[in-house]
Amino acid sequence: MTGEGSDSWHIRLAREDDAAGFARIANEALQHGTGVVSSVPPDPDTYRILITRRHCLSAEADGHVIGFAACRPATRELHLEGLAVAKAWRRHxxxxxxxxxxxxxxANSGFQAITAITLGDEEGRSPFLERYGFVRIRDLGNQARLHRGVEQATQTGLPRDRLSAMIRFL
Structure with a gap:
C-alpha cells in the first residue's frame, strides 16, 4: 500500500503525535465537504484519545501525515469515526x-463488522465506501448507536437526507 516515485507514501498504525495532522486534514475535509462524517470534534486532543485505542491508521509521505482513518471499537463493530486525505494527495x-x-x-481484531456515517450524494449513496463492500443501512431502528450518530451530524447542520449509516460485515 504505497505510492511510487515522487508520490511515495505508506500506511502505518497511527502514533499520538499524528493527532495534529489528523485534525488539520479533518478540518480541511470539512471545508470541502469530503471525508467520512464524524461525531467527534476534529481537534488534536480528541484524535489523540482515539489513537491510544490502537485502531487508527496514518498515511504518511516524507514524514508527514497526509491522510488518516480514525477508528474506535463499538461493541462487536469497529466504527470508522473519520477518514480523510489531504487535498494535494487525493486521487492517489x-x-x-x-x-x-x-x-x-x-477482521484481525475479531470485530464482526465495520461501520461509518457518510455524507452521500443526493440519494444518500456513498459510492466510495460501496466500492469496499459497505452497504447502506436504510432502517436504523436496530442500530441505536448509528442512529445517534446520524442525529448528531444533523445537529451540526448536515442535511439529513444525504447522511448514510453504512456497514461492511466481515
Missing part, C-alpha cells in the same frame, strides 16, 4: 488503502 489511492487496511484491522 490513499483513501481506498486506508479503508482496506481498516477492514483488515477489524
Amino acid at each position: 489511492g490513499i483513501g481506498g488503502s486506508l479503508v482496506a487496511a481498516a477492514v483488515i484491522d477489524a
